[in-house]
Amino acid sequence: MNNQRILIIEDEIKIARFLELELKHEGYEVDQAHDGREGLDKALEQEFDLIILDIMLPSMNGIEVLRRLRQGSEVPVIMLTAKDEIMDKVVGLDMGANDYVTKPFAIEELLARIRAALKRKVTQIMTSSILELDGLKVDLDKYIVTYDNEAIELTKREFDLLRYFLENKNIVLTRDKILQTVWGYDYMGDTNVVDVYVRYIRCKIDDKYSKKIIHTVRGVGYLLKDEK
Numbered sequence: 001m002n003n004q005r006i007l008i009i010e011d012e013i014k015i016a017r018f019l020e021l022e023l024k025h026e027g028y029e030v031d032q033a034h035d036g037r038e039g040l041d042k043a044l045e046q047e048f049d050l051i052i053l054d055i056m057l058p059s060m061n062g063i064e065v066l067r068r069l070r071q072g073s074e075v076p077v078i079m080l081t082a083k084d085e086i087m088d089k090v091v092g093l094d095m096g097a098n099d100y101v102t103k104p105f106a107i108e109e110l111l112a113r114i115r116a117a118l119k120r121k122v123t124q125i126m127t128s129s130i131l132e133l134d135g136l137k138v139d140l141d142k143y144i145v146t147y148d149n150e151a152i153e154l155t156k157r158e159f160d161l162l163r164y165f166l167e168n169k170n171i172v173l174t175r176d177k178i179l180q181t182v183w184g185y186d187y188m189g190d191t192n193v194v195d196v197y198v199r200y201i202r203c204k205i206d207d208k209y210s211k212k213i214i215h216t217v218r219g220v221g222y223l224l225k226d227e228k
């Protein structure tokens with residue numbers, strides 16, 4: 001028994017029942033929802049390891065369910081699409097679906113895709129390279145910075161500087177140290193450049209989200225405070 005939980009959002013009761021039986025047989029815990037709204041509610045309220053999501057659903061279609069789900073969840077989603085829903089498939093993947101299976105499908109294929117998606121999820125957790133501070137998230141692999149899921153555009157240097165601060169939370173960093181690490185030992189410029197870039201970051205993050213992230217330590221340098 002692996003105790004992984006899967007939510008099936010599918011309005012065709014026969015298919016949903018069939019899937020539930022097969023998945024339970026494989027040792028998964030299973031829950032069902034039969035329309036989009038119910039499915040979204042369950043997906044947001046409970047913890048699932050994976051969601052199987054049909055596209056054509058009453059009350060809210062699968063694409064919309066996925067869009068809303070992705071605003072706050074990275075749970076793996078496998079979409080079920082009919083043969084003539086090629087566009088939906090593309091939109092679904094764009095929206096953050098992890099995979100899709102075309103109806104009618106062989107259960108073995110779906111099971112294989114479920115196993116693959118769950119395996120990827122485990123690998124991702126183990127090698128997670130996301131630095132966080134409150135609403136701020138810095139994805140080191142993808143070079144993406146967000147605040148409350150809203151993208152923030154940073155230059156390469158600003159990104160490196162922010163990363164350095166996040167990797168050294170609650171430690172006072174002198175201008176020299178910052179310069180050496182972020183700009184490199186061979187940088188010949190003035191330490192004033194650090195002040196300039198701290199100001200850029202403050203402009204883009206602190207000011208916009210009225211949250212003071214980088215604090216000045218007078219006569220010494222800077223400090224990123226994590227109050228938790």
Ligand code: CA
Nearest residue numbers: 011054056057
């Ligand atoms: Ca359907």
